[in-house]
Every structure is written in C-alpha cells, then in structure tokens.
Amino acid sequence: MSSPRLSPIGIPQLLTLAGLAASSGPNPSLLRWIAVRPRFEQFNRELALTARQEIDAWTKWTGVVSSLNRHYYDTDSRTDNSFLIGSWAKGTAGRPPRDLDLYFVLPYEVYQRFQNHLWNRQSALLQEMKGVLSVTYPETDMTADGQIVLVRFDSYNVELVPALALTNGRYWICDTNNGGRYKETDPAAERDHIETSDQATNRNLRTFIRMCKAWQETCAVPIKSFHLELIAAEFLLQSPWRWYDFFWFDWIARDFFLYLSARANSWLTVPGTGEMMYLGSEWLSRAESAHKRALNACTFEWENRVEQAGEEWQKIFGFQIPRTA
Secondary structure, eight states, rough: OOOOOOOTHHHHHHHHHHHHHTTTTOOGGGGGOHHHHHHHHHHHHHSSOOOOHHHHHHHHHHHHHHHHHHHHOOOOSSTTTTOHHHHHHHHHOOOOOOOEEEEEOOOOOHHHHHHTOOSSSHHHHHHHHHHHHHHHOOSSSEETTTTTTEEEOOOOOEEEEOOOOOSSSSSEEEEHHHHHHEEEEEEEHHHHHHHHHHTTTTTHHHHHHHHHHHHHHTOOOOOOOOHHHHHHHHHHHOOTTTTTOOGGGGHHHHHHHHHHHTTTEEEETTTTOOEEEOOOSSTTTHHHHHHHHHHHHHHHHHHTHHHHHHHHHHHHOOSOOOOOO
C-alpha cells in the first residue's frame, strides 16, 4: 500500500507542484525522499536467502533427522518425527543464514527410560542424542547442554531440540539447568503469531524482522532473536505506517528503535504458553544509538542527501543496505 507523504513544503508549494506536473514536470528541488523506496527494496533483496542456502538447510535437516530416525524409529525417513522451528519455520531467516533450529520428537518409551535416571535426566538424554549423531558425523564438533544438541557444521550450525509430544498439542523440551527439568513449549503458536501479525501489517513484519536481525548482527546487539521478533511484531501492529510500502521504512526503522528503547527492563509474553520473559537492558545503548542514527538518516533522506543517509543506515544495518540508491 502506498500513500502520499507530505513534507514541510506547504500547501501553496503543493499546488504549484501539481500545476507543474501538467507542464514541464515538477521542480526536482521539491521532490523528497527519492532514495528511500529503492534503498529499502534493495536491502530487502540482499537479505533474502539464496536457493543454495535453502538447499544447504534442507541437506543438514534431513541428514540429522535420518540419523536419529534410524536409531529411535528404525526407519530411514529424512523428515518424519521432525519439524523446523525458529526463524526458518517462521520465515524470518535472512542472509547470511544463522543456526538451523529443529525439533525431533522422541518416542514416549524414551521418556519412560530416562525417568529411571537418578540424576539430571535431561542432560543424559541430550548426551545420548549427541552420541547417536556422532556415529553419522564423527568429525563434526558437537555439544549438548541447556536445551539443545549443537552440531557445528562448516557453513552454519544445527540446533537440535529433543521434544516429547503432549496431549494438548504442545511439547516438552529439555532444560539441563539447575538439576534438569522439562519445559513446555508451543512452537505452533509462536509461528502462528508471526503469520497473523504479518498479515495484519501488509506483509511488512517478516521483512522488517530480517532488517532488525541485520542490525543485531552488525552492531553485536546482546538481545535474543526471539525477543527481537516479538518486539518487532508488537511495535509494527501499532505503527501508523504498518500498511504502507518501502517508501515508509525509514520512518518505521526510526520509530522502532525509539519503541525498543522504551521497552528496556520490561517483560514479554510468549505466545501459546504465556511464559513471561525479561528483556533486561544490556542492549539499550545500542538501541538508543541506532535511533539517533536513524533520526539523522531520515533527515538526510528528506533532503535527498542520498549518500549521507546511506552512510547512517550502514552504521545501523551494515553494508547490505546500499549507501546509494
């Protein structure tokens, strides 16, 4: 959706501009924001995953899952009993790709077997799955701790989450901290929340999340990607620019960093489970810095100082956003 964007040129000048359009064309000095749309369109293209990266993800996913299926289900299926989670499942993965997150759903008998362990059952389960994968990938570095088995491939990692299906449609996953426990999760609700929010924002949310993650990577922002996704959805759903196209993404970015800064030391609610997650403030100075740079960039964009705007945007988002448009 596109909409006229009024600048401080005043109504008389607007009328003059309309009259010029029928004669010799508008005065270039009255045209504003000429670089915003092409700049953010190109930025979006630069963040899109390539076909090779998607094939690489498929290869990693199916290789890991087939190894586990052979051990736990006596089948060679490359996809059964598994599904993607995280950014790959929600359509928010960007280039360059990050870790590939997936659930592998274990038979109930495995849960029963590990209930006989007197010490950290969750840690023992993770270690067993690591051992199973080590047979298939003997030269690949792996760790098993927290909630995942981390498989460190050359291009990027696979974060494998062993899961147990519950009767309510949710899953138990391992948490090895503080003696170990099972934690209830609802990945379908998390995925549906992003999809519903994306629909409600003219399909701008996933695009903007990928841009936010570019900022996170470029500026080494110590905030979890999951938190960043939820805040981006929360922000964009109430933004007056949520229905508009790339012509408005400079203002969307500017306003987001201000909104994010105001959310320091507050809480987020996880879709589905209702778990409360603390945001902290370790990232606050970087959000405030990004907002100041975005303010400068927006001023330069309005004045058509294209390269200066681009330099400010690159300090926020990195070199995937073009300096010129």
